[in-house]
Amino acid sequence: MTVSVQTEDFNAAAEIAALIAGRTDVGAVVTFTGVVRGDNGGRDLVAMTLEHYPGMTNAELEAIEAESHARWPLQASRIIHRVGELPVGANIVLVVTCSPHRHAAFQAAEFLMDYLKTQAPFWKKETFADGTSRWVDASDGDDAARLRWTQTSGA
Amino acid sequence: MAETNTITLRYFAWVREKTGRAEERVSLSPSVQTVAELLAWLKSRGPEYADAFARPGVIRVAIDQRHVKPDTAIADAREIAFFPPVTGG
Numbered sequence: 190m191t192v193s194v195q196t197e198d199f200n201a202a203a204e205i206a207a208l209i210a211g212r213t214d215v216g217a218v219v220t221f222t223g224v225v226r227g228d229n230g231g232r233d234l235v236a237m238t239l240e241h242y243p244g245m246t247n248a249e250l251e252a253i254e255a256e257s258h259a260r261w262p263l264q265a266s267r268i269i270h271r272v273g274e275l276p277v278g279a280n281i282v283l284v285v286t287c288s289p290h291r292h293a294a295f296q297a298a299e300f301l302m303d304y305l306k307t308q309a310p311f312w313k314k315e316t317f318a319d320g321t322s323r324w325v326d327a328s329d330g331d332d333a334a335r336l337r338w339t340q341t342s343g344a
Numbered sequence: 345m346a347e348t349n350t351i352t353l354r355y356f357a358w359v360r361e362k363t364g365r366a367e368e369r370v371s372l373s374p375s376v377q378t379v380a381e382l383l384a385w386l387k388s389r390g391p392e393y394a395d396a397f398a399r400p401g402v403i404r405v406a407i408d409q410r411h412v413k414p415d416t417a418i419a420d421a422r423e424i425a426f427f428p429p430v431t432g433g
Contacts, residue, residue, distance in 0.1 A: 311432025
């Protein structure tokens with residue numbers, strides 16, 4: 190279990206290799222990579238600037254990761270979130286989960302992203318091709334996605 | 345002399361831009377006891393604060409780097425942060 194908040198890019202393949210190196214019990218590896226998309230609502234984006242709350246960010250990511258390990262039989266996981274100014278096409282976030290079987294790895298990766306998007310103190314500011322910029326509004330859909338994990342099983 | 349509580353306030357994203365500062369030290373009156381009362385006090389501090397805290401319901405708050413609710417007591421907080429709903433990922 191490790192989390193990183195960094196300005197540098199990451200390499201998903203290298204992160205997977207590091208997580209499973211020397212292990213023979215991993216049967217499923219799921220990765221999610223978030224990328225800066227070049228449009229939002231029909232407007233052309235040139236960059237996304239990620240601000241965060243140093244100190245709290247790592248603590249929140251570690252708590253979210255620990256919760257995923259409490260809920261699913263994960264053998265290893267990795268969260269990397271970039272900050273600073275990121276051009277269109279750049280990587281923003283990486284989540285990797287390792288488990289003996291795929292269901293746990295898929296579910297845990299979704300859980301991590303749903304919680305990260307609604308709990309971890311990051312804020313995105315979009316810069317458009319026309320020179321204007323604006324803070325991204327939080328999405329009700331993201332809140333709904335997180336809340337499904339709080340429903341009791343079988344409900 | 346009235347007893348006061350000196351704490352660090354931190355602002356992020358558009359809350360930082362509207363207040364015009366990333367952090368500051370303030371002495372709180374003992375009458376400010378909850379997060380909601382602190383938000384109301386901040387809103388009264390001048391035009392830039394009135395703008396930043398115009399809709400206190402949309403501001404999220406963390407005390408000593410943990411998310412809290414409006415009715416949370418400030419108690420002996422050292423650092424209180426104010427920010428919009430998060431948008432990472």
